[in-house]
Amino acid sequence: xxxxxxxxxxxxxxxxxxxxxxxxxxxxxxxxxxxxxxxxxxxxxxxxxxxxxxxxxxxxxxxxxxxxxxxxxxxxxxxxxxxxxxxxxxxxxxxxxxxxxxxxxxxxxxxx
Amino acid sequence: xxxxxxxxxxxxxxxxxxxxxxxxxxxxxxxxxxxxxxxxxxxxxxxxxxxxxxxxxxxxxxxxxxxxxxxxxxxxxxxxxxxxxxxxxxxxxxxxxxxxxxxxxxxxxxxxxx
Numbered sequence: 001x002x003x004x005x006x007x008x009x010x011x012x013x014x015x016x017x018x019x020x021x022x023x024x025x026x027x028x029x030x031x032x033x034x035x036x037x038x039x040x041x042x043x044x045x046x047x048x049x050x051x052x053x054x055x056x057x058x059x060x061x062x063x064x065x066x067x068x069x070x071x072x073x074x075x076x077x078x079x080x081x082x083x084x085x086x087x088x089x090x091x092x093x094x095x096x097x098x099x100x101x102x103x104x105x106x107x108x109x110x111x112x
Numbered sequence: 113x114x115x116x117x118x119x120x121x122x123x124x125x126x127x128x129x130x131x132x133x134x135x136x137x138x139x140x141x142x143x144x145x146x147x148x149x150x151x152x153x154x155x156x157x158x159x160x161x162x163x164x165x166x167x168x169x170x171x172x173x174x175x176x177x178x179x180x181x182x183x184x185x186x187x188x189x190x191x192x193x194x195x196x197x198x199x200x201x202x203x204x205x206x207x208x209x210x211x212x213x214x215x216x217x218x219x220x221x222x223x224x225x226x
Contacts, residue, residue, distance in 0.1 A: 034215070041203075041222075042219075042220065043118075043205050043217045043219050043220040044205075044217050045217075046214070046215065046216060046217075049213045049214075051213065088155065088156070097212065098144060098146065098207070098209035098212055098215050099146060099161060100156075100158070100207070100215065101158070102155045104155040
């Protein structure tokens, strides 16, 4: 089983819709979970992190964490064409370190 | 602005030569930095952990003699790809954490070996 798994997509949503991105992880010792956005040819940009069960909201973005199910998701409300990118889920390796393990990413396209 | 800076952003080198990539933390000190590699349409793969003042820790399968890492100060880590070959062509990215939950990536360095 891969350490971090994501549906590679592509995921296509119309402008203004909610985009839902999912991620599962295998290491129950993981403490923090991150969502990064990566535009083609560019470095990842941190969107947000979450470490407690439940929801965490930041603007149009909501991260959801369920440690019992080893599942983390990202919702993007009012999707914009500029949100079109690859979204990477990452978890801390070895508990609370800054070393991250990444999923393969989900490519999101928001159609005008 | 960027909190982690990489240089160069793009480099082309001849097969068999060495190339150095720098990673700097701006406005904060980083005792630990991380080097990742990303091939086209694939995810980031951790190569090694750069430790200030001590040897780097390499992930399984990464050749430490080929990818030399030096972390000589609290704001600078360098990755040197030695005896580069075309298969080393990739996007190399470093990261550093302001805190364990606030981890930033450099802009990345595209290496092309011809």
